[in-house]
Amino acid sequence: MNKILLIEDEESIRGFLKINLKRNNFEVIEAVNGEEGLNLVRKEKPDIVILDIMLPGIDGFRVCRIIREENRDIGIIMLTAKGQDMDKIMGLEYGADDYIVKPFNPLEVVLRIKAILRRLKEDNSAVIKIDKYKLDPYSKKFYKDGKEIYLTPKEYLIVKTFMENPNRAFSRDELLDSAWGKDYFGDSKIIDVNIRRIRAKIEDNPSEPKYIETIWGMGYRWKQ
Incomplete structure (x- = not known):
């Protein structure tokens, strides 16, 4: 069952949405302000957030930005007043995925939610997830515990090779071919340098790596 978070301070709108979403087999959780909403996003990990712009305290724009900075996998629908094109x-x-103008038909909300869920499922089909790590080939971004970690283009290609083939041992030459191409004739020790940098970025304890394992006399592997 998909989980929907409503962040809306008007009880009548919140209640109206809740009833109609539950009728369509969605699990619904509620927040009445931005701060409470952000706490629930982090705790409950909803699939979709329906977010009003005019909120007490932290406004909807800021809430949207914070959610998107922390998590790219949550769909966000913003509620806007009629005629407020700049709000849209x-x-x-x-970072909102869609917007709905008040007043609205509840069927429209349900259809918008289903459309975003379909898109998110398609977008995530190519995403590689191993434990607390996620690699998104579409955006070429890498995440640890939901937070983006910057990798250089070569570091990214090395990590991608590992995550596409967990537990497989790669020689330095194979990793060179993967990241630099078969026409590269430089020193294979550049792989060791990049592995050290990657470990420093992604391992909890780089001196005792848990994931990128050295295979003595061979090369490296991503241990799963």
Whole structure:
């Protein structure tokens, strides 16, 4: 069952949405302000957030930006007042997936939610997840515990090779071919340098790596 978080301070709108979403077999959780909403996002990990712009305390734009910075996998639908085109533009710029203008038909909300869930499923089909790590080939980004970790293009290609083939041992030459191409004729020790840098970025204890394991006399592997 998909989980929907409503962040809306008007009880009548919140209640109206909740009833209709539950009728369509969604699990619904609620927040009445931005701060409470952010806490529930982190705790409950909803699939979709329906977010009003005008909230007490932290406004909807800021909430949207924070959610998107912390998690790219949550769908965000913003509720805007009729005729507020700038609100729509700003919401999309801050990372919202869609917007709905008040007053709205509950069927429209359900259809928008289902459309976003389908897109998220398609987007995530190529995403590689191993334990607390995630690699997104579409955006070429890497995440640990939901937070993006910057990898250089070569580091990214090495990590991608590992995560696509967990537990497989790769020689330095194979990793060179994967990241630099078969026409590269430089020193294979550049792989060791990049492995040290990658470990420093992604391992909890780089001096005792848990995931990127050295295979003596061979090379390296991603241990799963």
